[in-house]
Amino acid sequence: MKDYQDFLDEILISTEVLEKRIIELAEEISMDYKGKNLHLICILRGGVLFLADLMRHITVPHTIDFMAVSSYGVGARRTTGQVRIALDLKEDISNRDVLLVEDIVDSGYTIASVLDILATRHPKSLKVCTLLDKVARREVNVPIHYRGFAIPDQFVFGYGLDIDEYYRNLPFIGTVDSNRYEPQD
Numbered sequence: 001m002k003d004y005q006d007f008l009d010e011i012l013i014s015t016e017v018l019e020k021r022i023i024e025l026a027e028e029i030s031m032d033y034k035g036k037n038l039h040l041i042c043i044l045r046g047g048v049l050f051l052a053d054l055m056r057h058i059t060v061p062h063t064i065d066f067m068a069v070s071s072y073g074v075g076a077r078r079t080t081g082q083v084r085i086a087l088d089l090k091e092d093i094s095n096r097d098v099l100l101v102e103d104i105v106d107s108g109y110t111i112a113s114v115l116d117i118l119a120t121r122h123p124k125s126l127k128v129c130t131l132l133d134k135v136a137r138r139e140v141n142v143p144i145h146y147r148g149f150a151i152p153d154q155f156v157f158g159y160g161l162d163i164d165e166y167y168r169n170l171p172f173i174g175t176v177d178s179n180r181y182e183p184q185d
């Protein structure tokens with residue numbers, strides 16, 4: 001894998017800006033879920049860094065679980081529609097106040113399918129928190145209750161989001177200069 005500096009176009013959201021916004025979201029969630037049975041569900045894999053930082057700043061008692069879904073092959077960048085469950089939740093969600101934690105909503109298919117699946121399991125409430133919202137790419141309407149940032153239609157990576165599976169560890173969100181990056185197959 002090339003050094004990311006070779007194809008980084010710009011830092012779209014810096015570490016400092018991410019941190020500040022995540023603290024704000026955590027404060028809002030902590031107020032809204034006071035006295036409730038908050039259960040965070042992270043959609044793997046992109047959401048892991050966001051979940052870890054968000055939960056560090058949530059001040060109400062809560063539990064977590066993980067779910068993985070897949071809609072297209074490794075390395076592909078476009079979604080095709082319905083998703084399938086690749087890894088299901090460990091715990092029952094009935095009577096819990098579920099908050100889905102995602103790194104990005106793009107076409108909306110992933111979150112729409114997950115909402116459909118989870119709604120059949122009778123949670124007490126079911127809401128969505130996404131760090132990034134690529135509004136211009138939306139193909140299906142989805143409710144977003146907590147949104148970190150609306151971003152333009154650019155290919156982004158870092159802070160959980162991969163570029164050909166690499167660089168999820170970067171502490172910022174960067175954009176790719178497509179003239180300087182050849183997708184791996």
Ligand code: PRP
Binds near residue numbers: 043045079108
């Ligand atoms: C990404 C992202 C969301 C989904 C958003 O996941 O984490 O789950 O795509 O796209 P959509 O709104 O068009 O459905 P991806 O399938 O790339 O898996 P990953 O999180 O393991 O990278």
